Amino acid sequence: SVIWTYSGLPADEMERRITTYSEYGLSNNVNDIRSIESQTYDGVSVIRLYFHPGVKIESAIAQATASSQSIIRRMPSGVLPPTILRYTAASVPILQLSLASQSLSETELYDYGMYQVRRALGVVRGSTLPTPYGGKQRQIRVDLKPAAMQAMNISPRDVNDALNLQNLALPSGNARVGDVDYRVQINNSPSLSEGIGDLPVRNENGRIVYIRDLANVHDGNAWQTNVVRNEGQRSVLLPILKNGSASTLDVVNQIKDILPSMRAAAPPGMLIQPLFDQSVFVKAAVDNVLHEGAIAGVLTGAMILLFLGSWRSTLIVLVSIPLSILTSLICLLALGHSLNIMTLGGLALAIGILVDDSTVTIENIHRNLSMGKKLVRGILDGAEQIATPAFVATTCICIVFLPVALLEGPALYLFVPFAEAVVFAVATSYLLSRTLVPVLVHKLLAAELAMHDQPGHKKNWIERVNHWFLSWFDRFQARYAQLLQWGLRQPSRILIPALLLVASSLALAPFVGRDFFPVVDAGQIRLHVKGPAGTRIEKTEEIFSQVEAEIRKVIPSEEIELLNDNIGVPAESYNLAFGDSATIGTADGEILIALKPDRSKPTPEYLRLTRDHLNKTFPNLTFYFQPADIVSQILNFGLPAPIDIRISGFKRAENLELARQMIKELEAIPGAVDVHLHQEVDAPTIKLEADRTLLSKSGLTQRDLANDMLITLSSNTQVTPNYWVDPKAGIPYFVAIQTPPYVLDTPEALLNTPISAKDGQQLLRNVAQMQRGVSNTIINHLNIQPVYDVFLNVQSRDLGAVAGEVQKIVNKYKAKQSPGNRIEVRGMVESLNSAFARLGLGFVGALVLIYLLLVVNYQSLADAAIIVAALPGAAAGVIWALFITHSTFNVPSLMGSIMSLGVATANSVLMVSFAKEKMMEGEDSFSAALEAGRTRLRPVLMTAMAMVLGMIPMSLALGQGSEQNAPLGRAVIGGLSVATLFTLFFVPAVFSLVRRKGLEKPLELDEE
Known part of the structure; x- marks a missing residue:
């Protein structure tokens, strides 16, 4: 910036x-x-x-x-x-400090926040500190008296010249007299602010005219353009932003550690209060992910214990979870990532997979031991039989996350750490299943097997439950084998229902909807209120009080934790470089509302009710809601709405008219709300047309008039700044010469401004004419061309559907534009389209890579095709799960889809590998497929159930902030559930059909 x-x-x-x-x-x-x-x-x-x-x-x-x-x-x-x-997009407010007092002035509050609070917080690593909002900037005011200046024939420029000539900072030097070196000090600047009034301006026939004769000199403040109110009380607000990849929790914790000492050092009567703490939302979301992960681990462990009936085997499987997660965290920290919602979400997603490799390994070892093999031989054979299929399966899971690398913008920033967390954990899990798991089996199961071999061994409760379950499972397995055999005898019995399911899901897909990210209920509302252009800040403050009263009619006061106003633009332009503030002048501002956790309605519902009520109550005001939570602010990338229609080009009048026509059609789109033109083009303006001939006759120039008007209306602080240094604090403050606004209360008073001339004094009215008009309050450019922005929000409908209708209207108006002008849709919808396109393209590439990997492994195009036959089932399950749960396609649900496709591929790899082994032993395709299904039923179900059980807590979205990962869990559950059915029925059916003529001959090199 x-x-x-x-x-x-x-x-x-x-x-x-x-x-x-x-x-x-x-x-x-x-x-x-x-x-x-x-x-x-x-x-x-x-x-x-x-x-x-x-x-x-x-x-x-x-x-x-x-x-x-x-x-x-x-x-x-x-x-x-x-x-x-x-x-950067991640530079968003994570905490705001409110400074309020019943005894201290707004000037004292601003000064303390500007110099003392910011100094104390400057040591916080990872933070950025804009200047305070609200309060009043201290200035030494020289408030001109136009009547006195007219009487003494003195203009504002004369007062300014006198001040600059007599209040200055220049070095003097040393006087070396005899043996003494004297430091010479000159009273170039008054030591007290009141001394400025004693500076002479002119000598009129022996009479000295002082500044005090022409102005009221006092220690005051700049005219206010920004007001902050906390629960109706004027205060100062200091926003704290985090830098880039800095941890929100870390930055806020550092600030909270400093806060007690800061409060102790504050002047008596000052209240320093943290507001809108985003770390509360982040911490709740992190705790929720950890809670979901813990529940997933317990459920997964219980399932493994139920299947294997051995607490030692269950322990071996569960040991791989913390070790894999720890290794993944180390890798993430090495790459500069922090522990946040996305990385923890990736690890929570990976929990179900982490037990997969170990579960399959132990299950296969148990199967070999049940054949009567010795312990060591059973371990070696069991591990060897699945080493290659498990490696291929793990590689497939890692490959499906490659599309994430093609994302850009905020999505890349959020989801690359997510994917890396999964990949690192899964890769570590495979290594552990090849190394640590066999060693632990040898160490822990030897005693268990020896105990089972003892005569008269009594089964404990775990073994009894396992025995009952395995008896039931054997019957279930037999029924499954009968059903599979029935289907394999006539494969159309399996293929036709499966294809119908896939076809129905494809027909259902358009009704699921598309969003970039799920709506998160963070319990915060950010309302922008815009009054008529040119409204003074004092009047805007009154309007905000009326709006607040109406808000409390919609949202019960007992459910509002905090209500804060930020009206107008900050005194320091530095602040405009940060964030997504849409405030453009004293006529508008924001109302921030923090809701209590035990509210009766969700935040989106209160948004809808508040929007409807305010628009009916205040038809002359403009209302729109901006992103309030940290995730939405990052994803919007500095824009106040998810859809921004930009009309750019040098034909401003034509583009403005197009924008106004377009707004009428956009408002008719179902789900489109808060449609408004961002630019203000009708701010009331007074235009002064100077007569240069009259100026010349009076001995004046345009510069003389402009300088006098600048000092009168905006003070001397920009072109000829002058300072007074507070001797106690050592801080320089502007000495501002200006006519007070309350004096210029009519256009006639402005025309009486005196202007110095060589042959006397002239009034402004004598050399210039006044005209009224309108002008721009804000002007936007896109690539140097002027641009008009039409913003719109979305309510009760998915972003993709609204964006589709918006695009149709945009395409219609593109035909009306002159050459060289453009209309384009930007904002979150642009990120949505880019993310879906890039993920789609990347996923196609990932499927090709998986297919090629399978071809290389099996040396067969047909076997690779059989394995990926389960993927349409996973896609169908994802679509049905999202539709049933009223979720949409978004980046988290796409990540869940990717995961379910990877796991489905892994299960199919194991199924086809076992079937091929049986055919190599001499069985036909029918028997091999039937035996593969019967034998691999348990590991396939264990893997699928581990993933599904692990995702159930996430999919329920029971905690604060958990809405963002819920679609991910739902996609995994739906996709993997249907993919498991495809793996158990569809894949064997396809295998028996394709391999009826036997296996292909492996490729052999010609010895010659």
Whole structure:
């Protein structure tokens, strides 16, 4: 972000003289820019540079700095070099500190937050500290008296010149007199602020005119453009942002450690209170994932104990879970990732798979031991028989996560650690099943087998339950074998229902819907309120009080934990470089609402009710909701809505009219809400047309008039700043010369502004005419071209469906545009389309890689095709599960789909490998398929049940923030459940059909 400041310059002039030329300079001198966006306010320009992936941001910042320094000489006089900051999607507020007091002034609160609180928090690693919102900036005010100046023939510029000539900071030096070296000090600057009033301005016939005769000098504050209220009480708000990959919990914990000492050092009567702590949501979500993982581990362990009937075997399987997770965490930390919701979600997803390799290994060892083999031989044979199939299966699971690497933007930032957590854990699990598990079996099962061989051995309760279960399972296995045999005799009995199921799911897919990310109920509401353009902040504050009262009619007060207002734009333009604030002036602002956990309705329902009520109650105001929780803010990437229709081009009037016409059609789309034009083009404006001939006759120039008007309306702080240093704090404060707004209460009063002339004094009315008009409050650019943004939100409908209808309207209006102009849809919907396209393309590539891997392993195109035959069943199960649970296709559910496809492939690998072994022993395809199904029934069910049981807690979404991973769990459960049926019935049926003529001959090299 590149931030230029030139106080007092209207947005239109700011755009022409600063923003546009700076954009040209940056685009020509900074490498690898993907796009340039800018927002130009009155006196402030914020230019954001977006780069291609892989760019070294440090080099880009250096290039931007050099470019800005080189063009500054072409900027208006008094423009300072811009502030250049790094901005990322992850730089979002994670905590806000409120400073309030019944005894301290707003100026004292702002000063303390600006200098003391920010100094104390500066040591917090991973944090960024914008300047405070609200409060009043301290200034030494020189409030001009127009009547007194007229009487003494003195203009604002004369007062400013006198101040700059007599309140200055210049060194003097030393006087060396005799043997003494004296340090010479001159009273260049008054030691007290009141002394500024004693500075002389003019000598009129021996009479000295002082500043105090022309102005009221006092220790005051800049005119307020930003008001913060906490539960109706004016306060100061200090937002704290986290940097990039820093841990939210770590940053907030560091701040909370500092908070007690900060409160102890605060002035009496000051209350420092943390608000909107995002770490509470993050911690609850993390705890929920850990809780789900623990439940999954217990359920999985109980299932294994039920199947194997050995607590030692169950222990061996469960040992691999913490070891695999620990290894994965070490790998993630080595790559610079932190322990967060996504990495923990990946590990929770992996729990069901982690037991797979060990379970299959132990189950096969038990099967070999049941044949009467000795312990060591049973271990060696059992491990050897599945070594290659297990390796292929594990590789397939890892390959299906390759599409994640093709994501970009926020999705890449969120889901690459997720996929890495799974891959590292699964790979470690396979290594443990090849090394640690056989060793533990040899150490732990020897005593168990010896005990079982003793005569008169009495079974414990675990063995009795296992014996009962295995008896039941043997009957179940026999019935399954009979059913499979019935199906294999006429494969159409299996193939036709399976294909009908797949076809029905394909027909159902369009009704599932698409979202980028599930809606998360974080218990926070962020409402933007926009009044008529040009409304003064005092009036806007009254409007906010009325809106708050209506909000409490919709949301019961006992369910509101906190209600905070942030009205207007901050005094320091530095803050505009951060976050997704859509506030553009004193006529609008945000209301932040924190709801209590025990609320009667979910947050989305309160959003709907509040939106409907406010729009009916205040038809002259504009309301829209912005993302409040940390996840949505990151995914929106700095935009206030998920859909942003950008109409860009140099034909502004034509594009503005298109935007207004488009809004009418967009409002009719079902599910589209908060449709509004972001830009304000009707701010009331007073235009002064100076007569340069009259100015010349009066001995004046346009510069004289402009300087006097600048000082009168915006003070001298921009072009000719002057400072007074507080001797106690050592902090410099502006000495601001300005006519108070309450004096200029009518246009007539403005026309009475005195202007200095060589032959006397002139009033503004004598050399200029006043006209009323309208102008822009904010001007946006996209790649240097002017752009109008139409934002819209989504309610009670999936984002993909709304975006589809939006795109139809956009396509219609594209035909109406003149050449060179563009309409494009940006925002979260762009990330949605990109993520789905890239994941889809990547998944096709992953399937090709899996198929080629299977071909290489089996040296057969047909066997590889048989194995992947179970994948359509997994896809069908995913679609049905999402439809039944009212979930949508989104990135988490796609990740679950990927996982279910990987596990389905792994199970099919084991099934086909066993069937091939039987055929190599001389059996026909029918018998081999039947025996493979009967023998592999237990390990396939154990693997599937481990995954399903592991995903049940996640799919229920019972904890705070758990909504984001619920679709993932549901997709896994649905996909794997149906894929298991396909593995047990469809794959054997296909195998028996394809291999009726026997196995293919393996490839052999010609010895010659």
